[in-house]
Amino acid sequence: MQYLVSVIDDKSNPGSTDRQPAISAFNERLIAEGYWVFAGGLADTDAATVIDNRGEQAVFSDGPFLESKEYLAGVWVWEAPDLDVALKLAAEASKVCDRKIEVRPFQ
Amino acid sequence: MSDVEEAITRAHHEEWARVVAALTRRFGDLDIAEEAAAEAFATAVERWPADGVPPNPGAWLTTTANRKAIDRIRRENKRDDKHKEAQMVYDGVPPEPLGAIDDDRLRLIFTCCHPALAMETRVALTLRMVGGLTVPEIARAFLVRETALERRITRAKAKIKAARIPYRVPSAEDLPTRVSGVLAVLYLVFNEGYLATGPDTDPLRPDLTAEAIRLTRLIRALLPDDGEVAGLLALMLLTEARRTARVSAGGELVTLVEQDRGAWDAALIAEGHRLVRERLAAAAAGVAPGRYQILAAINAVHTSARDTRDTDWSQVLALYDQLVRVDPSPIIALNRAIAVAELDGPQVALAAVDRLQDKLAGYHAYHATRADLLRRLGQSQQSRAAYDKAIELAGNTAETAYLTRRRDQLR
Structure with a gap:
């Protein structure tokens, strides 16, 4: 079962910026234990562009699809046997990243 | 029949x-x-x-x-x-926690009370799947529309499937937290029966308290060595024992002090006391009691006194001190203050209660407690204002009736 694991940051109360070494170590463990599928940190939401080509021509708009205090700062994809395993890892991930984590299953 | x-x-x-x-x-x-x-x-x-x-x-x-x-x-x-x-994750490995009975019902309970489900969902799912109550019965109990409840249960079942919430007894390491999640669900069901909310509801819902006790007994049978399970069962039994004495014929709440102790259910009290003694023995052997066990012990002190005047308030206060260390919530501090009033007088208790204002200003019992303390101090005007506030916030009809009478008796 694969889960999308989103790291959520808060613009008004951001997590600490010195977490990279801890995250790297955590990633090593995810790989060693067979949970790791993919991981990546995201650039600021200001760098996002939304494209809507449902009409006659593509419309580009500057910025994220949703302006909000909380935003997606990075993602993982994990392979885990069930939600209990994923939640346990996510609890660790939240500590490691010093940010909130959302766990959502793939279909 | x-x-x-x-x-x-x-x-x-x-x-x-x-x-x-x-x-x-x-x-x-x-x-x-x-x-x-x-x-x-x-x-x-x-x-x-x-x-x-x-x-x-x-x-x-x-x-x-x-x-x-x-x-x-x-x-x-x-x-x-x-x-x-589409099958749920199930492992045939019997549960590891000592004393747990390998029974599929235990798996079912832990799945229904999974922490990834919202509290209301856990309650609804547990009553439906484990308790066997129908959707209309649960909807009536919690004053929600049947369609809304049906949707909630359907969504929960879909989430369990889609997110792979497992059908499993948690590992020994996770068990205490997960058991306390299950007990929170049962205590919520019990409390809704014990102090039902809503202007058109009966103040007591014995169907709900009975169901909560039945399910807690089941969990006790499946996890016989868990102290908090025993504690919650004892707490429920000692509370349920006073049910008939708690509301007067006129539909008014009768406080613990004013209850006819002869109307208490002696069999339930005896069973509750047995469980409390069992936990006291465990505590003496070095097992630190959790909040339900301490709450049960407090209720055991109250139910041991044949007359209100015989209540061992210093014992009650000592137990509250212990409880505050386990659960430092303002509601516990409020209840502790009631014991303080009996030992050190209403003035000292009022000072302790007033310190809780920021956290409990929206809680009816905070104002009801203040009203009573102010009344005992002869500060009628302030007492009346506190009763007004408590009446405004109280959701239980018997409680509102009681508070209104007390307010109107002020001079």
Whole structure:
């Protein structure tokens, strides 16, 4: 079962910026234990562009699809046997990243 | 009630959770298990009056439910491989925690009370899947619309499937937190029965308190060595024992101090006291008691006093001090202040209560406690204002009636 694991940051109360070494170590463990599928940190939401080509021509708009205090700062994809395993890892991930984590299953 | 009806009711109480749990394990799907169990009981209602009650009702119900489930799977034309894919995660490994009985019902309870589900969802799912209450019954109990409740249960079953919430007893390491999650669900059900909210509701809902006690007894049978399970059961029994004395014939709340202690249920009190003594022995052996055990012990002190004047308030206060260390919530601090009033007088207690204002200004019991302390201090005007606020916030009809009388008696 694969889960999308989103790291959520808060613009008004951001997590600490010195977490990279801890995250790297955590990633090593995810790989060693067979949970790791993919991981990546995201650039600021200001760098996002939304494209809507449902009409006659593509419309580009500057910025994220949703302006909000909380935003997606990075993602993982994990392979885990069930939600209990994923939640346990996510609890660790939240500590490691010093940010909130959302766990959502793939279909 | 005829003998057959009685047999069906008994089978429903004793076998519902077992049938749902066994089918969930076999078919890996709560939805199929619930529907097939409901159909099997409907068939029993139809057939037993004519055919007679089968010698082993549980086995009959399980067999019938199994057949109904297979019928449904065939009807939906699910291919075998596709069906396997949809199965819930189940491991045949018996639960590791010491003293846990390997019983599918335990798996069912932990799945229904999973922390990834919202509290209201856990309550609804537990009452439906484990308690066997119908959707209309649960909707009535919690004053929500049937359609809304049905949606909530459907969404929960879909999430359990989509997110793979496992059908498993948690590992020994996770067990204490997960058990406390289950107990929170049962305590919520009990409290809603004990102090029902809503202007059109009966102030007491014995159906809900009875159901909460029944389910807690079940968990106690499955986890006999868990101290908090024993503690919660004792707390419920000692509270339930006072039920009939708690509301007057006129529908008014009767406080602990004013209750007719002769009307308390002696059998429930004896059972509650036995459990508390069992936990005290464990505590003496070095097992630190959790909040339910301490709350049960406080209730044991109250129910040991034949007369209010015999209440050992210093013991009550010592237990509250212990409780504050386990659970430093403002509500516990408020209840502690009531014991302080008995020992050190209303003035000292009022100072302690006033310190809780920021956290409890929206809680009716905070204002009711202040009102009572101010009344005892002869500060009628302030007491009246506090009663007004408490009446405005109270949700229970018997409590509102009591507070109104106390306010109107002020001079």
